[in-house]
Amino acid sequence: MDRGILRIQPLATTHDRLGFSCGVPALDRYLREQAGQDARRRVAAPFVATTDGVRVIGFYTLSATSIELSDIPPAQARKLPRYPRLPATLLGRLATDLSVRGTGLGRVLLVDAITRAVRSEIASFTMVLDAKDESAASFCAREGFIRLPGTPIRFVRRMDDLAAVVGAP
Template identity: 80%
Template structure:
């Protein structure tokens, strides 16, 4: 699979979600049954990867969230304003079809999600995510996400750090 041929775009009615299988029934079910409704209700923004603009090879969702200042690791918290909650962007789900495993599509989707989050004009201190399991948590840790103490497998990475990674600008939007 040539990642240069992959298009990532908002989920639309033209995308065939019926054959998607990532090996996690809850994620497969979400894409097939819930993602379109979440998009219409504006509670999540699903994005899909495809090589033919029909077949879904992977997807992720972004939405707004907040994080308690007390959840932020101490080294980061000491540099932040003392607001009880800080604005963040939630990477709610990320999955790749079993047919697309091992080619770097997961990282490709993650970089696209980071780029979209960084380019947003909405203030966001960090990109936050809840990993499905330790394997997923390890994937995100390899991408320099840090675990939030006291949570099962919730991780974050500062938006200004992500902006530097993808060459974006967050002037005035991060702490």
């Protein structure tokens, strides 16, 4: 990573996405071709990391979703009302450029996403994280998310737990 100031901001037209490569072509393509449209249509909120304000070196997306009560692991479902579905926040995509891989940016992006999610005034019971493959899955597990059985490879972690992680009330 170069020594500029790391900024994580909503994706804007001034951000250069063309050179971004995380090793997963579908994610690179998403950032190049789809993320801007998703933002304009309010389907997902993409956030990008830069050190020069321009070249994207990492990104993630947040959107509202819901999760079935029966999908929540018993240990995380204590004292919940019997609503059939619960509000959740989807961290749909998370990727760092290969040039900065392993430098801590993945975790920084994850903490930034958690911070934005717990700050929201709209209730969300849990964060949902979809992993692309087993390698991404081990990243999610290391970060304290609980894997749900079945496919896609999906992880969850309660928002009150995440709030404590980032020191939010």
